Amino acid sequence: MTGAGARSAPLPLLVPALVALAFLVIPLAGLILRAPWGSFWEILHGSQAGEALKLSLWTSSVATAISLVVGVPLAWVLARTDFPGLRLVRALVTLPLVLPPVVGGVALLLVFGRNGLVGQYLDQWFGITIPFSPTAVVMAETFVAMPFLVVTVEGALRSADRGFEEAAATLGARRMTVFRRVTLPLVMPSLGAGAVLCWARALGEFGATITFAGSFPGRTQTMPIAVYYALETDPDAAILLSLVLLLVSVIVLVTLRDKWLRGGSTP
């Protein structure tokens, strides 16, 4: 029996593992080491960082809320029903996960832009233009982040114990009551994990947002876009903004911990 523990990992596996670890960790360490810690607060106050941070925080929260309201029912339909084409629908729902985000932005522009499939009627009949507004930011972020939530919750629903739901039905509960009182609490941990993932993904969105919503400080310039432009004008602010995003990511990972690594569905 081979002994457990990293000490007895075979060298051909240990060396590439260390290379991978170094590659992932050194850039993050570099970010921390090169940060202008001395002028931290003045830079954060002086630049447009505060506006970008506020905008990013509330748009990703709204995107997550929307994803919860429509994404959880979608996950339920995918997990608990059956109809011809279910697999195709599931694949389509997962598509934004692998689609390059800027492609998503172009697609949104072509549909909801002023001359878009849907957007032209919104503009002509209601005078509503979506691009270049915070609404567009929320839509772009929802488009890329909702699939995270749907996939996580669907996985949890499919592997949850149906026995509890069946017992509740036998005791006379209507279907919506079963959903509310049994199913949801059963998958609550995965729902929480999915929501956190969704929020973090929405916070970091760049390609779809900059294509569909453009960039204007305070209105549509989210943190990642602010970092991108700050690199050209004020590199110190760019580094500090990046650190804030790094901190948020670390907090997200710590919150998810085992849930994330195990894809956990056990309540």
Next chain:
Amino acid sequence: MRRLAVTVVAGIVGLAMAGCASDGPDAGSGGTAGGTASGSGASALSGDITVLAAASLTDSFTTIGQQFEAANPAVTVTFGFAGSSALATQIISGAPADVFASASAKNMDAVVAAGAAADPTTFATNVMAIAVPPANPGKVTGVSSLAGADVTTALCQPQVPCGATAEKVFANAKVAVQPVTLEPDVKAVLSKVQLGEVDAGMVYVTDVLAAGDKVRGVEIPADVNASTSYPIAALTSSANAAAAAAFVDYVLSPDGASVLTAAGFQQP
């Protein structure tokens, strides 16, 4: 089965992380700058050069590049077009390139100050114009129209030459314009106008000409218009100094000047 599903989900999510990691416009990603420096004489030039040029030079420099390659068959020219401020940042951070053509002296000065270029020469100037969609939904007739509350305008970011020059135009005309978006370079502004997403965009006259009938141009009177000058320089870290210098000379030559004038640039 559950493990498989979990692995697949993790794999998809991992792919997605990779997908979002490669976000962001990637400017100046032309070919490699390697190439043997030639001996003597223009016809003996060979190798590859990478030219990083302002977005507004896209069409004219592509033509100049083709003519240069025709005159020097052993040389391959690769272009990277983007906002001059983005290009300057990349060059200062060590991006491999041979020639830099900027849409403003300010970005070139930053590159020279960092020691990445020397002896820039101004080869053209450009003035601004308003680009509107062919149907002119915003009924734009001049710079003052842009200040209207229901006219949506796209500008370049202020650190990009077209954004800085637009600010000068607005200062000259004494109007305050609230744009709906600040784009990374002038071609991005032009494409927003082409798509009909904005009522107007501040671009150069050369961009209006280059877009043909996809946009309409609204002229800006000379007394409020502002101009920007375009310097060009070979980069000190160029691996093919001879070809780089030859390209700079070609741009400054009458052949290069005629291409630029045909595109709407003015001679300095």
